[in-house]
Amino acid sequence: MNAGALSNSGIEARYRERTPGSAERSDAARSVFPSGIVHDSRRVLPYPIYVERAAGSRKWDVDGNEYVDYHGGHGSLILGHCDPKVTRAAQRQLELGTHPAACHDLEVRWGTLVKELVPCAERVRFHSSGTEANLMALRLARACTGKKKLVRLMGHFHGWQDHAAFGVDDHFDGSAAPGLLEEIAGHVLLASSEDLEGTRALLESRDDIAAVMLEPTGGSFGVLPIAADFVHMLREVTARRGVILIFDEVVTGFRVARGGAQAHHGITPDLATFAKILAGGLPGGAVTGPVSLLERLDFEAAESKGFEKIGHQGTYNANPVCAATGIACLERVAGEDVCERANRAGARLRAALNRVLAEERVPWAVYGEHSGFYFFLNPDGTDIVPQAFDPLEAGFDALKRSAKHPAARKLRLAMSIGGVDMSGKPGGLTSAVHSDADIAHTADALRESIRMLRAEGEL
């Protein structure tokens, strides 16, 4: 790690110099995968790093470079990489079988832990991903209400399924993205979390709304923050109007607090979906809610109450290896101060980075809540004091444009040269194992990145 020894050479040239092994692999991958990648967020220009191994808060690329990791397994690794208890749980289960195609003890223990931790979870149904869990939440809402429309908030991400794959980064007019049916998009109403009265009026004025779905701490885990008042308004109006309120807790679940964002806000949604931390870093998802809603998946309830059950299969639902890692992770979340440590690391990191920005007189800010941190690159060049920056005041449009700022790409490369791997937001999230040394290293890398960006006229 050599954050203190960076030269002023071209940022991209330095990146290429350090990562020839990644360049080679990326070239080869382009003849296998579209753009050479398997997830849109892995797109980095000129090419992404290829990672060989990881431990705790760190990871190492194929060229032997070490990074402080702020991707955190796309948010799934609140305990950091290779937590010993989680790793041992996976190893043990691998020896016992990866797929019994039968009920097993681990699924019951896993579901019981979810019930114990999540306020709205009277019943649980496992899936393989957050995308699937959200699809089921929506299906439950439609089956229970007999209504068709889904209200979503612009900029909130719910996976790549048809009802959610527009209105996040584009298609804010509600039009269908490529490959989606206009008919499906037509049943989705996009609202703005900046327009409390307009959203309230939308919910008050229509009788065809089955559900409202949102990320309860804001779009992309707070890149686009949401006012608590807005979430309370949604709970009040949906309860009164018989609309199902769905919290997408795929990121916030077991992270913001043991009981997720619903515990943090003190709001119990009708349904909540989980993934990521739920399975301790392996694939897994779940929809949770009261018996009165989840009974739509129950053979006996359907028979006795005379409704048609919702069908639900899934080869990897509650796969025992994922259940084993999920249990190991959730037991630590339940019994230790894991969420608090991740949140405290996030707060310390934001403060340290803002201190660097202020000292270096860079008119940017680092914002976020809980364990999230995001750079605001000030696309309109307004006067801001980094420590006093209020993203709610900056607003959706400026925050969205900030992520697309031309300096964002070079900032990410420069931080990578300094041994820090951030996501493209640009920013990331902290885990319970990010240390003061990690934070100090990240602050040093930012200071050097600023020097490099200045040398290239980006600042």
Ligand SMILES: Cc1ncc(COP(=O)(O)O)c(C=O)c1O
């Ligand atoms: C808030 C949110 N919902 C849903 C999803 C989709 O989850 P998955 O990638 O497991 O399908 C994600 C993934 O990042 C997410 O952040």
